[in-house]
Amino acid sequence: MCASAILQGEPWEISNAAVDPRTLLNPLVTGSLGLRFYLGIPLTTNDGHNLGTLCAIDREPRHATPDQVATRQDLAAVVMDELELRLCDASGRPGRTSPPARRDSRCSSPKRRRDTPGRDELQPPDPDPRCNRSIAPTGTKR
Known part of the structure; x- marks a missing residue:
């Protein structure tokens, strides 16, 4: 499948x-x-x-449900961001410099914090010094 x-x-x-x-x-x-x-x-x-x-x-x-599909799309975007960051780390060159157009509606929202227990705690995007660019946020608060 x-x-x-x-x-x-x-x-x-x-x-x-x-x-x-x-x-x-x-x-x-x-x-x-x-x-x-x-x-x-x-x-x-x-x-x-x-x-x-x-x-x-x-x-x-x-x-x-539409919310379940949207949540999985957000998770897929996080997976791709992580893969692109690994590419950046391995090559020393930037991976993704801008998110795909279909994710534009979510790009202005902050990303989820990984170091806090609350699912809905959010933070603004951090610059990524390894690639000299900002990481595009992918999560949306529901």
């Missing part, structure tokens, strides 16, 4: 894989796992290449 989701430019949801024609023969559906729900969010680079997917699966059929 991830192979199909990576080809999409948007979230790809299978609400009930047991009856969806795209997944009827998939071994994860027909086998002992009995997968029923799948939500895949493409992990997309700044220049538009899909590297993989961030996935959620379940054995029960379900529909993801």
